[in-house]
Amino acid sequence: MNPSPVAVNAADTNGTTMSQMQSVEKQLREMILGLEIGPGERLTERWIESRFGASRTPVRAALLRLETEGLICRDGRGWTVSPINLAELEQIAVYREAVEVAAVRLTCTLSDKSVIDDIEAMLDSCDADTPREEWHRVGMDFHIELARLSGNDFLFRAVRDAMTRLSRARWLEVRDEAALGRAWTEHHAILAAVRAGNADAAARLLSAHIIGSRDRLVTSLHNDRRGLRARGFAVIAA
Amino acid sequence: MNPSPVAVNAADTNGTTMSQMQSVEKQLREMILGLEIGPGERLTERWIESRFGASRTPVRAALLRLETEGLICRDGRGWTVSPINLAELEQIAVYREAVEVAAVRLTCTLSDKSVIDDIEAMLDSCDADTPREEWHRVGMDFHIELARLSGNDFLFRAVRDAMTRLSRARWLEVRDEAALGRAWTEHHAILAAVRAGNADAAARLLSAHIIGSRDRLVTSLHNDRRGLRARGFAVIAA
DNA sequence: AATACCAGCTTGGTATCCCAAAATGGTATC
C-alpha cells in the first residue's frame, strides 16, 4: 500500500475515459474486495486522495457510492472498511434465496433456453488447472448471470449487489477441493432444471444450494475467526 | 419553486443538527416524492444550491445518494427527476412479491405476535375523515413495517426502498373510495393470517395483494398518461 | 506518579474557484 500519487484515470471496457470519481470508486472497490485493505481498516479521505492521485471531490463521491454498496461504513466521523459480519451473512443468504428463487422461476417461464448455454460454458471453462481466483469469480457470476436471465432489473441488481457484499467472505472461506466440486455440480443441476423448464425443481435446488453454501461459509468463518482476526480482519460474530 | 436562499439545516428527530448533505437530501427527496418537482424535470446543481442555500459540495453528495435511490437519474451530463416508468413499476412488483413474501413467511415463524397489534393500530388509525395523504403514507408503512418484523435487514431495506420508488406513482394513481377500502381489507386479512401463524395463507394473500395493486396501478396510470403528461409529468410506457 | 489541561495536528464538512465540454443564441453565408 505504497502511495503512488499518479492519476491513473483508467479506461472502461468501452475505451471511454472514466471520470476520476468512477476511477477511484473502481480501484477502491477492487482493493477492498481483493482484501488489499482489510475488513475493519480505517480509511481517510486524505490517504485515498494521495493514493490515487485524485482530489477530495471525486474521492468523497466514490466513498458515498461505496457506502451504499455496503463495502464501507461510517465510523463516527470517519470511514471504515466494513467488517465481516456473520449475522449479516446469514441474513443476506435469506435475502438471496428470496430474490434468486424468484428470478430463476421467472427464467423457467421463458421460451428461449439457448442463453443458458452461455452460463454453462462459463462453468465449464473452469477445470483443475484454473486458479482459485477464477473459480471464485465464476461462482459469483453464475448467480449474477442466472438472475440477469430473468429480465427483471430489480432482481438482477439485488443478486449482483448481494454477491458483491458476500465476495470478501467467500474469498476468506476455507474451502477444500470437494466443496468447489460440490458447488460446480449443484450449479449444473440447477441449470439442467431451468433448461427443462422445471421451475419447482430449479427453485428447490437453488434454495438448497444457497442455504447450504451459507451454512458452510458461516461455519468456516466462525471456526477460523481467530486466524482471520490475527490477520487484522475485523470479524463480527453472529 | 421560488428560490429562498436560506440555509435551513433542519434537525432530525433526535434534535441533533443534520449536515447540509443530509438536509439537502431530505428536502430534495420530499420535493420529488411530493411531486413539487415533476417526474422528468431537469435539475441543475446550481439551482438546488441556491434553492436550499447550500454549496455545491453537499448538493452533489445528496444527488449521488438520491441517484442510488432511483429518484433521480443522470441525463447525459446533467440530472433529471426519474420519470414514471410503467415497465419499471411492473418489475418492482415482482421484486416486491419476492421479498415481501419471504419476509412475511419469516415473520409467521416468530413467536411474539404482539408487535402485529402496532401495525393493526396503524391501519385502524385511518377512517373516512383521514386525509388522502395519510392513507397513502399508512398504506406504504404497512408493507414497510410488516417487512421490518421479519428481523431481516436486507428484506426490510428492499421493501422500504421499493416503496419509496413506488411512492410517486401510487400518489398519482386515480383511486376511488372502493380501492382504498379494498386495500384496507386486504391488509387486515394479511395480518390475520400472520397472527394465526399461517404462513402459506399470508404469503398467498400478500402475493395477490401486491400483484392486484400493481395491475390497478399500471392500468390507472396507463389510462391517465395523457393527463399526467399534460401536467408536465414524464411517463414512460411499458 | 497521576491527572487536568492546553497547543497543535488531523480529519471530515463546506465553500469557492477554475476548467473543459456542451448548450445557446446570434450572425453571416449561401
Place this chain on the structure above:
DNA sequence: GATACCATTTTGGGATACCAAGCTGGTATT
C-alpha cells in the same frame, strides 16, 4: 429562409482553501 459557424453562457467535474470538531502528545500542577 435555411444552415453553417462562432462567441457567449451555462453546467458538471475537479481542485483547493478554510473551518470546526476531535484526537494526540506534552506539560504543569498537585
